[in-house]
Amino acid sequence: MSTDMTADPAVARAAEAAAEARPEFGAFFLARFLDLGISYDDEARTCTVVLPYAAHLCNPQGSMHGGVIATAMDVSMGHLCHHFLSTAVTIEMNLRFFRPLTGPGRCTAAILNAGRRLVHMESRLTDDEDRLVAFAAGSWHRLDPNPST
Structure with missing residues (x-):
């Protein structure tokens, strides 16, 4: 061996x-x-993170580990905020799982409300059949001293 x-x-x-x-x-x-693919839609003001499936990222049941999913969803919202508004840090994130992810996934994040200091966003994870796998909502604290938006 x-x-x-x-x-x-x-x-x-x-x-x-x-x-x-x-x-x-x-x-x-x-x-x-995680080999995340990150892209932006300037017209829709969204960020998409593609999460490739890999066996070493799975739980013992063979589906993508929830912590890996949470990370990809957090990244989608963080990149969204950074790209369209400013650098920010996660204050809180709520996550609901609807089905196991047994292949690649796509997280699409959108801004719900952008305040001077707090930004509220969501991220939806879908599988390769476009079924909702998980939904996350998060609040972020903007770090820039003089936010515009």
Whole structure:
């Protein structure tokens, strides 16, 4: 049995993500490790995060682990706020799961209300058959000293 852990694709991805991670949007460790695809729709003012399915991200039942899903949904809202408003941090996030995710997923975040200091957003996770898997609502605190919007 080989002890070379770099032969394991998950370990190789983690090592690459750690080596190339930078403290900036889209380049931080978790986004790289989870291989998140992040895009924006300027007209709809949404952010979409594509979460690829990977066996090493699953729970013992074979579906995507809830913590991984929560991370992807949090990233979708954080990137949305940063792209359209300002940098912000999560104050709270409520999450409801409706069905297991057993393939790739797509989180689409939208702004519900953007105040001077607080931003309220939602993220909806759908599977590859466009079924709702999870719904998250969150509140974010804007960090910029003079927010405009």
